[in-house]
Amino acid sequence: MEIPNIKEIFELIKKGATIEAQQKIIELKETIISLQEENLKLKGENLSLQQQIELSEKGERCPKCRKGIWNLIKSEPHSTFGRLGVLERTYKCSECGFTEEHIFDPHKE
Numbered sequence: 001m002e003i004p005n006i007k008e009i010f011e012l013i014k015k016g017a018t019i020e021a022q023q024k025i026i027e028l029k030e031t032i033i034s035l036q037e038e039n040l041k042l043k044g045e046n047l048s049l050q051q052q053i054e055l056s057e058k059g060e061r062c063p064k065c066r067k068g069i070w071n072l073i074k075s076e077p078h079s080t081f082g083r084l085g086v087l088e089r090t091y092k093c094s095e096c097g098f099t100e101e102h103i104f105d106p107h108k109e
């Protein structure tokens with residue numbers, strides 16, 4: 001993208017070439033607008049990348065919506081196999097609230 005030179009515009013004004021100067025100013029404004037749009041787009045991309053990094057650092061994603069974080073909210077001995085060390089773990093999504101229970105058997109891990 002070629003950005004019109006300010007000095008060039010001043011030179012044109014000094015010479016009295018106002019129409020050419022105005023043309024350059026319009027080009028300059030268009031350039032600024034497209035740069036602002038590009039900047040906005042990049043900021044948006046940057047934000048979503050940051051969110052992705054945060055999510056990947058925090059842990060697993062929800063198996064239902066794939067957006068929320070899959071949090072372990074409860075872990076207690078299994079009603080039948082608790083004595084054998086088997087745990088019943090409940091996970092909950094931070095976004096959609098979906099919950100699921102998992103049987104955790106330390107002997108199988």
Ligand SMILES: [Zn+2]
Pocket residue numbers: 062063064065066067068093094095096097098
């Ligand atoms: Zn979810």
